[in-house]
Amino acid sequence: GKTSPNRGAHVSHDAEPASLAKMKKDESFLGRLGGTLARKKKSKEVSDLHEEGKNAINAPMLPTGVDIHPEDTLLEENTERIMLDPTSRENLKFKDLLKVLIDWINSELEEDRIIVKDLEEDCYDGQVLQKLFEKLSGRKLNVAEVTQSEIGQKQKLQTVLEAVNELLRPHGWTIEWSVDSIHSKNLVAILYLLVALAMHFQAPIRLPEHVSVQVVVVKKREGILQTALIQFIDAFDTLLDHAPDKLNVVKTSLITFVNKHLNKLNLEVTELESQFADGVYLILLMGLLEDYFVPLYNFYLTPESFEQKVHNVSFAFELMQDGGLKKPKARPEDVVNLNLKSTLRVLYNLFTNYKNSE
Template structure:
């Protein structure tokens, strides 16, 4: 299982039960995203986006705010982002965004088409991000595998970190989390457990998270 810090959303028992019920229904539905391509080995786990996640209004608002911000920053580059997962996975937009924000040219190829070259470029870009942010390793919630596989929560974590570091003139919605499913193949069959991945906490949460990431 990945090293993400999962936290359950605070709420009543019925809310948790609804998530669990939705998770079971997703596994039982062969057309759902939760049951798609789940070729797991025995006792292997896989974390996927919950089928209900993208219907969350706060998550939708966060994505819209981040997309507008990226497009504003890159307006001179004539780059228009419409979907975070589809437009950021190969590192091209992230490269331009980091160069613009940091006023520093990265030593990477401008155009990459093969999967290998995309991942190499993405690794260079993420290395630059990590050096810039100076987060402790256990606090970094993105990597090449997550971004290149179009993992929404990994991309959101990265963008929110950049927004905070560069003190972007935008207002992020508070208390935003992503509903996930942890799938596990057991001798008895596939099991699912709903989890909540916090992307943006309250103002107080963000303040203490920033302090903890800068601590040595």
């Protein structure tokens, strides 16, 4: 039993939605699990920003090219400002996420003849968020219709966000947004809010997986500006680390799916963690899903060593790519090492591709 090198690098959890809220035991839930800006991972801090010296993850230091704008130097002592790293705006998955959310809002608000083109410009004054929340929740909020003044806009935002927070907080979401952050067009806060609403209301959209964007956090401490990078990571991490009850729903769906096929060979899986670790079931499953017989000389039917198991899992990964699936994000060694997250990712990928195949 070697251990996976990734397993030790655990990260401080300051800010994560804990529960993916009211998800149903069905495929639509799994379909939506696709991935989301789930939690902030604290990156390697430029200075020991964190009071408790939490174990940081080794990410690149703050790029020298990050511009700190003059208004950021006006921060009050011990306050912070969060900005999107400019290069992240060009990230294709990030652009994809923005597009998916904009299309979703527009389809929800079609009847209101509201068309959103830019999340920062269109969400900051509370008007679109009010309409979206009313449409999703089916309840009317007591707010003035159109408000031009900043005070009016902030009052409207206050009412909308209180209603949102009341709804989400009992489900374990960490509230990552505020009246000020949204009104100041902070895209990070706006995204957290929209993703939380989309997941809570089970929006019929597929949030892109593995969206990783960098956020620059500027803090003022003892009159000195300090910067650090934070990264968003995806829904699977959130699910595994913060929503154990939802994890069981996912496991149940995956077990049902793999057994539907393995039963044809009179095989049965009861435990996802361990029964795929030697790669044999993964290979047989691929054969069943793609409808071919895998010659026994291609793999070890009763692998003894770590290397033989890694050979099997790698071979199963090759069969997946032959079937047109993307190269699994996990490493074969992680699956052999019983890394649950890696095993679930691989099976979930099969599930989304083959869930309708007989």
